[in-house]
Amino acid sequence: MADSGSLQVLVEGLRRLPGVGAKSASRMAFHLLQHDRAGAQALARALTQAVDHVRHCALCHTFTEDEICSTCADPRRDASKLCVVETPADQSAVERTAAFKGRYFVLMGRLSPLDGIGPRDIGMHELIERACDGVVQEVILATNFTAEGEATAHAIASALKSRGLAVTRLARGVPAGSELEYVDLSTIAHALVDRR
Amino acid sequence: MADSGSLQVLVEGLRRLPGVGAKSASRMAFHLLQHDRAGAQALARALTQAVDHVRHCALCHTFTEDEICSTCADPRRDASKLCVVETPADQSAVERTAAFKGRYFVLMGRLSPLDGIGPRDIGMHELIERACDGVVQEVILATNFTAEGEATAHAIASALKSRGLAVTRLARGVPAGSELEYVDLSTIAHALVDRR
Numbered sequence: 001m002a003d004s005g006s007l008q009v010l011v012e013g014l015r016r017l018p019g020v021g022a023k024s025a026s027r028m029a030f031h032l033l034q035h036d037r038a039g040a041q042a043l044a045r046a047l048t049q050a051v052d053h054v055r056h057c058a059l060c061h062t063f064t065e066d067e068i069c070s071t072c073a074d075p076r077r078d079a080s081k082l083c084v085v086e087t088p089a090d091q092s093a094v095e096r097t098a099a100f101k102g103r104y105f106v107l108m109g110r111l112s113p114l115d116g117i118g119p120r121d122i123g124m125h126e127l128i129e130r131a132c133d134g135v136v137q138e139v140i141l142a143t144n145f146t147a148e149g150e151a152t153a154h155a156i157a158s159a160l161k162s163r164g165l166a167v168t169r170l171a172r173g174v175p176a177g178s179e180l181e182y183v184d185l186s187t188i189a190h191a192l193v194d195r196r
Numbered sequence: 197m198a199d200s201g202s203l204q205v206l207v208e209g210l211r212r213l214p215g216v217g218a219k220s221a222s223r224m225a226f227h228l229l230q231h232d233r234a235g236a237q238a239l240a241r242a243l244t245q246a247v248d249h250v251r252h253c254a255l256c257h258t259f260t261e262d263e264i265c266s267t268c269a270d271p272r273r274d275a276s277k278l279c280v281v282e283t284p285a286d287q288s289a290v291e292r293t294a295a296f297k298g299r300y301f302v303l304m305g306r307l308s309p310l311d312g313i314g315p316r317d318i319g320m321h322e323l324i325e326r327a328c329d330g331v332v333q334e335v336i337l338a339t340n341f342t343a344e345g346e347a348t349a350h351a352i353a354s355a356l357k358s359r360g361l362a363v364t365r366l367a368r369g370v371p372a373g374s375e376l377e378y379v380d381l382s383t384i385a386h387a388l389v390d391r392r
Contacts, residue, residue, distance in 0.1 A: 005261065006242070006245045006246040006248075006249045006250050006261060007246055007250050007259050009242045009245065009246070010242040010243060010245070010246040010250075012242070013235070013238050013239035013241075013242035013243070014213075014239065014242075016232060016235040016238070016239065017210075017224045017227070017228070017239075018223060018224055018227045019220060019223070019224075023285075024215060026285050027214060027215070027285070028213045028214055028215075029246070030283055030284065030285065031213070031214045032213070032243070032246075032247075033246060033247070033250055033259060034304055034305070036212060037247050039209070039212040040243045040246065040247050041243070041244070041247055042209050042212070043209035043210065043212065043213075043239075043240075043243055044239075044240040044241075044243035044244045044247075045209075045240075046202070046205045046206040046208070046209035046210075047206060047209070047228070047236045047237070047239055047240035047243075048237070048240045049202045049205065049206070050202040050203055050205070050206040050225070050228075050229060050236065051228075051229070051233050051236050051237055051240075052202075053202045054202050054203050054229055063203050063229060065201065065202060087226055088226065089219075089222050089223070089226065108230055109230070
Protein backbone atom coordinates (compact mmCIF):
# COMPACT_ATOMS: atom_id res chain seq x y z
CA MET A 1 0.00 0.00 0.00
CA ALA A 2 1.55 3.23 -1.27
CA ASP A 3 5.29 3.72 -1.63
CA SER A 4 6.36 4.42 1.90
CA GLY A 5 8.91 2.36 3.80
CA SER A 6 7.70 3.66 7.18
CA LEU A 7 4.16 2.66 6.28
CA GLN A 8 5.29 -0.84 5.32
CA VAL A 9 7.16 -1.18 8.61
CA LEU A 10 4.09 0.02 10.50
CA VAL A 11 1.86 -2.55 8.78
CA GLU A 12 4.40 -5.27 9.64
CA GLY A 13 4.48 -4.05 13.26
CA LEU A 14 0.70 -4.16 13.54
CA ARG A 15 0.63 -7.67 12.07
CA ARG A 16 2.56 -8.90 15.11
CA LEU A 17 -0.53 -8.25 17.23
CA PRO A 18 -2.51 -11.44 17.83
CA GLY A 19 -5.54 -11.79 15.56
CA VAL A 20 -4.37 -9.11 13.12
CA GLY A 21 -3.76 -10.15 9.49
CA ALA A 22 -2.46 -8.23 6.50
CA LYS A 23 -5.79 -6.55 5.64
CA SER A 24 -6.59 -5.53 9.23
CA ALA A 25 -3.07 -4.19 9.68
CA SER A 26 -3.40 -2.05 6.52
CA ARG A 27 -6.77 -0.79 7.68
CA MET A 28 -5.37 0.07 11.12
CA ALA A 29 -2.36 1.88 9.62
CA PHE A 30 -4.63 3.84 7.27
CA HIS A 31 -6.95 4.79 10.13
CA LEU A 32 -4.12 5.91 12.41
CA LEU A 33 -2.30 7.97 9.78
CA GLN A 34 -5.39 9.48 8.19
CA HIS A 35 -7.68 10.02 11.16
CA ASP A 36 -5.85 9.53 14.46
CA ARG A 37 -2.17 10.51 14.46
CA ALA A 38 -2.52 11.55 18.09
CA GLY A 39 -3.77 8.02 18.82
CA ALA A 40 -0.74 6.55 17.04
CA GLN A 41 1.61 8.68 19.13
CA ALA A 42 -0.26 7.82 22.33
CA LEU A 43 -0.05 4.11 21.46
CA ALA A 44 3.68 4.37 20.76
CA ARG A 45 4.23 6.03 24.15
CA ALA A 46 2.01 3.47 25.91
CA LEU A 47 3.95 0.57 24.35
CA THR A 48 7.32 1.99 25.38
CA GLN A 49 6.08 2.80 28.90
CA ALA A 50 4.59 -0.64 29.39
CA VAL A 51 7.67 -2.47 28.10
CA ASP A 52 9.88 -0.35 30.37
CA HIS A 53 7.79 -0.51 33.54
CA VAL A 54 5.57 -3.59 33.58
CA ARG A 55 7.15 -6.64 35.18
CA HIS A 56 5.95 -9.67 37.09
CA CYS A 57 4.97 -9.68 40.76
CA ALA A 58 7.64 -11.61 42.68
CA LEU A 59 4.94 -13.53 44.57
CA CYS A 60 2.06 -14.19 42.17
CA HIS A 61 3.64 -13.51 38.76
CA THR A 62 0.90 -11.15 37.56
CA PHE A 63 1.77 -7.91 35.76
CA THR A 64 2.71 -5.07 38.08
CA GLU A 65 4.97 -2.04 38.16
CA ASP A 66 6.22 -2.77 41.67
CA GLU A 67 8.18 -5.61 43.23
CA ILE A 68 4.96 -6.99 44.76
CA CYS A 69 1.50 -6.38 43.23
CA SER A 70 -1.21 -4.61 45.21
CA THR A 71 -3.23 -7.79 45.74
CA CYS A 72 -0.26 -9.65 47.21
CA ALA A 73 0.67 -6.61 49.31
CA ASP A 74 -2.85 -6.17 50.70
CA PRO A 75 -2.83 -7.41 54.36
CA ARG A 76 -6.64 -7.78 54.34
CA ARG A 77 -6.50 -10.65 51.81
CA ASP A 78 -6.81 -14.13 53.27
CA ALA A 79 -3.35 -15.66 52.86
CA SER A 80 -4.61 -19.17 53.62
CA LYS A 81 -6.39 -19.43 50.25
CA LEU A 82 -4.47 -19.38 46.96
CA CYS A 83 -6.36 -19.19 43.66
CA VAL A 84 -4.44 -20.37 40.58
CA VAL A 85 -5.46 -18.72 37.29
CA GLU A 86 -3.96 -18.71 33.79
CA THR A 87 -3.83 -14.99 32.98
CA PRO A 88 -4.31 -11.54 34.56
CA ALA A 89 -7.61 -11.36 32.60
CA ASP A 90 -8.81 -14.53 34.36
CA GLN A 91 -7.69 -13.09 37.69
CA SER A 92 -9.65 -9.94 36.92
CA ALA A 93 -12.76 -12.06 36.14
CA VAL A 94 -12.50 -13.82 39.51
CA GLU A 95 -11.92 -10.48 41.25
CA ARG A 96 -15.02 -8.95 39.69
CA THR A 97 -17.20 -11.65 41.29
CA ALA A 98 -16.16 -10.27 44.72
CA ALA A 99 -16.62 -13.87 45.93
CA PHE A 100 -12.97 -14.52 46.64
CA LYS A 101 -10.91 -12.71 49.26
CA GLY A 102 -7.77 -14.86 49.14
CA ARG A 103 -4.59 -14.49 47.14
CA TYR A 104 -3.63 -15.48 43.62
CA PHE A 105 -0.97 -17.22 41.63
CA VAL A 106 -1.04 -16.29 37.95
CA LEU A 107 0.54 -18.92 35.67
CA MET A 108 0.84 -16.41 32.77
CA GLY A 109 -0.02 -19.26 30.43
CA ARG A 110 -0.95 -22.94 30.53
CA LEU A 111 0.86 -26.19 29.98
CA SER A 112 1.00 -26.85 26.25
CA PRO A 113 3.67 -29.39 25.30
CA LEU A 114 2.87 -28.96 21.58
CA ASP A 115 3.83 -25.27 21.82
CA GLY A 116 6.83 -26.10 23.97
CA ILE A 117 5.27 -24.60 27.11
CA GLY A 118 6.33 -26.74 30.07
CA PRO A 119 6.14 -26.51 33.89
CA ARG A 120 9.00 -24.03 33.97
CA ASP A 121 7.16 -21.52 31.74
CA ILE A 122 4.13 -21.42 34.03
CA GLY A 123 6.26 -21.08 37.19
CA MET A 124 5.30 -24.50 38.58
CA HIS A 125 8.31 -24.51 40.90
CA GLU A 126 7.48 -21.09 42.38
CA LEU A 127 3.82 -22.08 42.73
CA ILE A 128 4.75 -25.21 44.74
CA GLU A 129 7.13 -23.17 46.86
CA ARG A 130 4.45 -20.58 47.57
CA ALA A 131 1.74 -23.18 48.25
CA CYS A 132 4.04 -24.97 50.70
CA ASP A 133 4.94 -21.85 52.69
CA GLY A 134 2.95 -23.14 55.69
CA VAL A 135 0.38 -20.32 55.50
CA VAL A 136 -1.58 -21.54 52.46
CA GLN A 137 -4.23 -24.06 53.54
CA GLU A 138 -6.14 -24.49 50.29
CA VAL A 139 -5.19 -24.11 46.63
CA ILE A 140 -8.16 -23.38 44.34
CA LEU A 141 -7.48 -24.32 40.72
CA ALA A 142 -9.25 -21.83 38.46
CA THR A 143 -7.54 -22.61 35.15
CA ASN A 144 -9.81 -22.64 32.10
CA PHE A 145 -12.08 -25.60 31.40
CA THR A 146 -10.37 -26.28 28.09
CA ALA A 147 -8.23 -29.33 27.33
CA GLU A 148 -5.03 -27.44 28.13
CA GLY A 149 -6.48 -25.76 31.20
CA GLU A 150 -7.69 -29.10 32.55
CA ALA A 151 -4.33 -30.73 31.90
CA THR A 152 -2.61 -27.84 33.69
CA ALA A 153 -4.97 -28.16 36.66
CA HIS A 154 -4.34 -31.91 36.77
CA ALA A 155 -0.57 -31.49 36.76
CA ILE A 156 -0.67 -28.86 39.51
CA ALA A 157 -3.11 -30.92 41.59
CA SER A 158 -0.84 -33.99 41.40
CA ALA A 159 2.21 -32.01 42.46
CA LEU A 160 0.44 -30.31 45.38
CA LYS A 161 -1.55 -33.27 46.67
CA SER A 162 1.61 -35.34 46.93
CA ARG A 163 2.81 -32.65 49.33
CA GLY A 164 -0.30 -33.01 51.48
CA LEU A 165 -2.06 -29.77 50.48
CA ALA A 166 -5.84 -29.34 50.09
CA VAL A 167 -6.49 -28.74 46.40
CA THR A 168 -9.91 -27.80 45.00
CA ARG A 169 -11.19 -27.04 41.51
CA LEU A 170 -13.88 -24.53 40.47
CA ALA A 171 -17.23 -26.34 40.27
CA ARG A 172 -18.36 -27.53 36.86
CA GLY A 173 -22.10 -27.17 36.31
CA VAL A 174 -24.99 -25.40 34.63
CA PRO A 175 -24.22 -21.68 34.03
CA ALA A 176 -26.42 -19.18 35.85
CA GLY A 177 -29.47 -18.10 33.86
CA SER A 178 -29.38 -20.97 31.38
CA GLU A 179 -32.17 -23.33 30.32
CA LEU A 180 -31.34 -27.05 30.58
CA GLU A 181 -32.63 -27.67 27.04
CA TYR A 182 -29.82 -25.56 25.61
CA VAL A 183 -26.96 -26.66 27.89
CA ASP A 184 -24.49 -29.11 26.36
CA LEU A 185 -24.74 -32.69 27.57
CA SER A 186 -21.26 -32.89 29.04
CA THR A 187 -22.05 -29.93 31.30
CA ILE A 188 -25.34 -31.50 32.47
CA ALA A 189 -23.57 -34.80 33.11
CA HIS A 190 -20.97 -33.02 35.25
CA ALA A 191 -23.71 -31.12 37.09
CA LEU A 192 -25.50 -34.40 37.82
CA VAL A 193 -22.38 -36.07 39.20
CA ASP A 194 -21.53 -33.03 41.34
CA ARG A 195 -25.13 -32.46 42.58
CA ARG A 196 -25.47 -31.40 46.16
CA MET B 197 -6.44 -6.41 34.42
CA ALA B 198 -3.75 -6.40 37.13
CA ASP B 199 -2.73 -3.29 39.03
CA SER B 200 -0.52 -1.49 36.56
CA GLY B 201 -1.16 2.01 35.29
CA SER B 202 1.08 1.50 32.26
CA LEU B 203 -0.82 -1.66 31.37
CA GLN B 204 -4.13 0.17 31.63
CA VAL B 205 -2.82 2.95 29.39
CA LEU B 206 -1.56 0.35 26.88
CA VAL B 207 -4.96 -1.37 26.76
CA GLU B 208 -6.60 2.04 26.20
CA GLY B 209 -4.09 2.79 23.43
CA LEU B 210 -4.77 -0.51 21.67
CA ARG B 211 -8.53 0.10 21.89
CA ARG B 212 -8.10 3.13 19.62
CA LEU B 213 -7.26 0.75 16.78
CA PRO B 214 -10.27 0.15 14.52
CA GLY B 215 -12.03 -3.15 15.23
CA VAL B 216 -10.35 -3.66 18.60
CA GLY B 217 -12.58 -3.85 21.69
CA ALA B 218 -11.77 -4.16 25.39
CA LYS B 219 -11.21 -7.95 25.35
CA SER B 220 -9.03 -7.93 22.21
CA ALA B 221 -7.00 -5.04 23.58
CA SER B 222 -6.36 -6.93 26.83
CA ARG B 223 -5.37 -10.03 24.89
CA MET B 224 -3.01 -8.00 22.70
CA ALA B 225 -1.41 -6.30 25.69
CA PHE B 226 -0.97 -9.66 27.47
CA HIS B 227 0.58 -11.21 24.34
CA LEU B 228 3.00 -8.33 23.80
CA LEU B 229 4.16 -8.10 27.41
CA GLN B 230 4.33 -11.85 28.04
CA HIS B 231 5.56 -13.20 24.71
CA ASP B 232 6.74 -10.40 22.41
CA ARG B 233 8.29 -7.38 24.12
CA ALA B 234 10.57 -6.93 21.14
CA GLY B 235 7.45 -6.75 18.96
CA ALA B 236 6.00 -4.08 21.25
CA GLN B 237 9.17 -2.01 20.98
CA ALA B 238 9.27 -2.47 17.20
CA LEU B 239 5.63 -1.39 16.93
CA ALA B 240 6.29 1.69 19.08
CA ARG B 241 9.21 2.69 16.82
CA ALA B 242 7.17 1.99 13.67
CA LEU B 243 4.31 4.17 14.92
CA THR B 244 6.60 7.09 15.75
CA GLN B 245 8.47 6.76 12.44
CA ALA B 246 5.28 6.62 10.42
CA VAL B 247 3.70 9.61 12.20
CA ASP B 248 6.89 11.61 11.72
CA HIS B 249 7.60 10.72 8.08
CA VAL B 250 4.43 9.67 6.27
CA ARG B 251 2.58 12.51 4.57
CA HIS B 252 0.37 12.97 1.56
CA CYS B 253 1.60 13.16 -2.05
CA ALA B 254 1.09 16.73 -3.25
CA LEU B 255 -0.39 15.45 -6.52
CA CYS B 256 -2.46 12.35 -5.75
CA HIS B 257 -2.86 12.58 -1.94
CA THR B 258 -1.72 9.00 -1.28
CA PHE B 259 0.67 8.22 1.59
CA THR B 260 4.32 8.89 0.78
CA GLU B 261 7.49 10.02 2.50
CA ASP B 262 8.42 12.42 -0.30
CA GLU B 263 6.83 15.54 -1.75
CA ILE B 264 5.58 13.51 -4.74
CA CYS B 265 4.89 9.74 -4.58
CA SER B 266 6.78 7.33 -6.83
CA THR B 267 3.73 6.66 -9.02
CA CYS B 268 3.16 10.35 -9.73
CA ALA B 269 6.91 10.87 -10.28
CA ASP B 270 7.21 7.95 -12.74
CA PRO B 271 7.48 9.46 -16.27
CA ARG B 272 6.44 6.13 -17.86
CA ARG B 273 2.91 6.37 -16.43
CA ASP B 274 0.25 7.61 -18.86
CA ALA B 275 -0.64 11.11 -17.62
CA SER B 276 -3.75 11.27 -19.81
CA LYS B 277 -5.61 8.74 -17.63
CA LEU B 278 -6.50 9.47 -14.00
CA CYS B 279 -7.94 6.73 -11.82
CA VAL B 280 -9.84 7.92 -8.72
CA VAL B 281 -9.82 5.52 -5.75
CA GLU B 282 -10.90 5.84 -2.13
CA THR B 283 -7.83 4.55 -0.26
CA PRO B 284 -4.20 3.51 -0.80
CA ALA B 285 -5.38 -0.10 -0.31
CA ASP B 286 -7.78 0.32 -3.25
CA GLN B 287 -4.98 1.86 -5.30
CA SER B 288 -2.81 -1.12 -4.46
CA ALA B 289 -5.59 -3.49 -5.60
CA VAL B 290 -5.83 -1.71 -8.98
CA GLU B 291 -2.02 -1.70 -9.27
CA ARG B 292 -1.82 -5.44 -8.68
CA THR B 293 -4.03 -6.10 -11.72
CA ALA B 294 -1.26 -4.59 -13.90
CA ALA B 295 -4.14 -3.53 -16.16
CA PHE B 296 -3.77 0.21 -15.58
CA LYS B 297 -0.76 2.29 -16.54
CA GLY B 298 -2.15 5.75 -15.85
CA ARG B 299 -2.01 7.91 -12.75
CA TYR B 300 -4.10 8.04 -9.60
CA PHE B 301 -5.96 10.37 -7.35
CA VAL B 302 -6.56 8.95 -3.89
CA LEU B 303 -9.52 10.53 -2.07
CA MET B 304 -8.32 9.16 1.32
CA GLY B 305 -11.97 8.59 2.18
CA ARG B 306 -15.43 8.88 0.67
CA LEU B 307 -18.24 11.37 0.87
CA SER B 308 -20.28 10.60 3.97
CA PRO B 309 -22.44 13.53 5.09
CA LEU B 310 -23.66 11.59 8.14
CA ASP B 311 -20.07 11.37 9.41
CA GLY B 312 -19.43 14.98 8.46
CA ILE B 313 -17.14 14.03 5.55
CA GLY B 314 -17.73 16.50 2.75
CA PRO B 315 -16.08 17.41 -0.59
CA ARG B 316 -13.26 19.26 1.19
CA ASP B 317 -12.22 16.16 3.15
CA ILE B 318 -11.79 14.05 0.01
CA GLY B 319 -9.86 16.80 -1.83
CA MET B 320 -12.58 17.42 -4.43
CA HIS B 321 -11.16 20.83 -5.30
CA GLU B 322 -7.63 19.45 -5.89
CA LEU B 323 -9.07 16.57 -7.91
CA ILE B 324 -10.94 18.95 -10.22
CA GLU B 325 -7.83 21.11 -10.56
CA ARG B 326 -5.70 18.09 -11.43
CA ALA B 327 -8.30 16.65 -13.86
CA CYS B 328 -8.55 20.00 -15.65
CA ASP B 329 -4.78 20.45 -16.10
CA GLY B 330 -5.14 19.94 -19.87
CA VAL B 331 -3.15 16.69 -19.87
CA VAL B 332 -5.79 14.41 -18.34
CA GLN B 333 -8.14 13.09 -21.03
CA GLU B 334 -10.12 10.54 -19.07
CA VAL B 335 -11.04 10.20 -15.41
CA ILE B 336 -11.80 6.61 -14.32
CA LEU B 337 -13.92 6.45 -11.19
CA ALA B 338 -12.87 3.41 -9.16
CA THR B 339 -14.55 4.21 -5.86
CA ASN B 340 -16.18 1.27 -4.06
CA PHE B 341 -19.53 -0.08 -5.22
CA THR B 342 -21.11 0.70 -1.86
CA ALA B 343 -23.79 3.34 -1.27
CA GLU B 344 -21.19 5.90 -0.17
CA GLY B 345 -18.73 4.98 -2.91
CA GLU B 346 -21.46 5.30 -5.57
CA ALA B 347 -22.57 8.67 -4.17
CA THR B 348 -18.95 9.85 -4.20
CA ALA B 349 -18.52 8.70 -7.82
CA HIS B 350 -21.76 10.45 -8.77
CA ALA B 351 -20.68 13.74 -7.17
CA ILE B 352 -17.26 13.64 -8.85
CA ALA B 353 -18.77 12.69 -12.21
CA SER B 354 -21.19 15.63 -12.09
CA ALA B 355 -18.45 18.09 -11.23
CA LEU B 356 -16.10 16.84 -13.98
CA LYS B 357 -18.64 16.31 -16.76
CA SER B 358 -19.83 19.91 -16.36
CA ARG B 359 -16.24 20.87 -17.18
CA GLY B 360 -16.33 18.79 -20.37
CA LEU B 361 -14.11 15.92 -19.22
CA ALA B 362 -14.54 12.27 -20.24
CA VAL B 363 -15.55 10.39 -17.07
CA THR B 364 -15.88 6.60 -16.91
CA ARG B 365 -16.77 4.16 -14.12
CA LEU B 366 -15.40 0.66 -13.51
CA ALA B 367 -17.72 -1.87 -15.17
CA ARG B 368 -20.31 -3.52 -12.99
CA GLY B 369 -20.92 -7.18 -13.82
CA VAL B 370 -20.46 -10.83 -12.99
CA PRO B 371 -17.22 -11.46 -11.04
CA ALA B 372 -14.62 -13.68 -12.74
CA GLY B 373 -14.97 -17.36 -11.88
CA SER B 374 -18.51 -17.12 -10.54
CA GLU B 375 -21.54 -19.25 -11.41
CA LEU B 376 -24.64 -17.27 -12.40
CA GLU B 377 -26.82 -19.31 -10.01
CA TYR B 378 -24.96 -17.86 -7.04
CA VAL B 379 -24.55 -14.25 -8.24
CA ASP B 380 -26.93 -11.72 -6.66
CA LEU B 381 -29.74 -10.48 -8.87
CA SER B 382 -28.74 -6.82 -8.87
CA THR B 383 -25.32 -7.79 -10.27
CA ILE B 384 -26.86 -9.93 -13.03
CA ALA B 385 -29.31 -7.12 -13.88
CA HIS B 386 -26.42 -4.66 -14.23
CA ALA B 387 -24.46 -7.18 -16.34
CA LEU B 388 -27.48 -7.57 -18.63
CA VAL B 389 -27.91 -3.82 -19.10
CA ASP B 390 -24.18 -3.35 -19.76
CA ARG B 391 -23.85 -6.41 -22.04
CA ARG B 392 -21.52 -6.00 -25.01
